[in-house]
Amino acid sequence: MTAAHNSAIDALHTAYLAALDQGDMAAWAATFALAPDTRYFCTSAENDRRGLPLALMYDDCRGRIDDRVSFVTKVWAGTYQPYRTRHFIQRLSMDAAGTNQYRVTSGFTIMMTPEGGATTVLTSGEYRDLIEIQGDGDKFRAVFRERRAVYDADVLPRYIVFPF
Template sequence: MNADTLNAIDAVQTRHIAALDAQDMAGWLATFSSDPATSYICISAENEQRGLSIALMLDDSRARLEDRVSIVTKVWAGTYQAYRTRHFFQRLDCREAAPGRFEVVSNFLIVMTPEGGVSTLLTSGIYRDLVEVSPTGALLRQRRAVYDADALPRYVVFPF
């Protein structure tokens, strides 16, 4: 695997978390492929290990990703206590799954700060991604965010 491919993969990862930290849901959506089968799943490690399909967020198509953007920006707007996040990630592994497609595994850590509050750890976990790389850059085809906590310290509005 060449450096340009790894740089493109790291760039889409960085754009993804930067959009989340800025609460830019349109920017978040722009990090995903436009293919109808594109997916985002956020699931606890416990449910993942037990083979349970119960997920905190289960967006199993591009249309559902678009619905998530509408729900966060229109339906839930102004109905939750504002909070900020800071995401940190570390790529651990990257393997070619097919020409132009790469399976990527990364650790993540998310710190959150409620408006007027103190920063605390929201969760940590692992991203299991399928990334499409083309001459124009990289996009997420699948993102599976497997978080470590059995219970989160608060409700979650934004994806991981």
């Protein structure tokens, strides 16, 4: 791995977390590759451990990621109690997964504050990513080809609108 690839992956993580914490679903979607087979999953550790394909969010192609943006910003707008999040991550491992691709595992914690309420822990877990580096020369950009958010909680403390 080059220092430029490492910096691009750090920038990707920063952009992803900033998009979610600012409620910017278009910016969230922009962190994913445009390839049709790009995927996002959010599943419980129990389902993951048991090999069950059940997921809280199951976006198995780029089109469904774009659909999620429309649902959150248009269809569900005004139908849920607003809440803010703060995401914290720590990279745990990174391995080459082919030309300009890396498998990256990171731990995460998400804090949640409902409008007019107190801050609590929403959940913690592990991101398992396939990240692709795009570009060449001195201009690199990292994007998710797959992001799997495996959350620790068996039961979440509230309904979930935004991706993890």
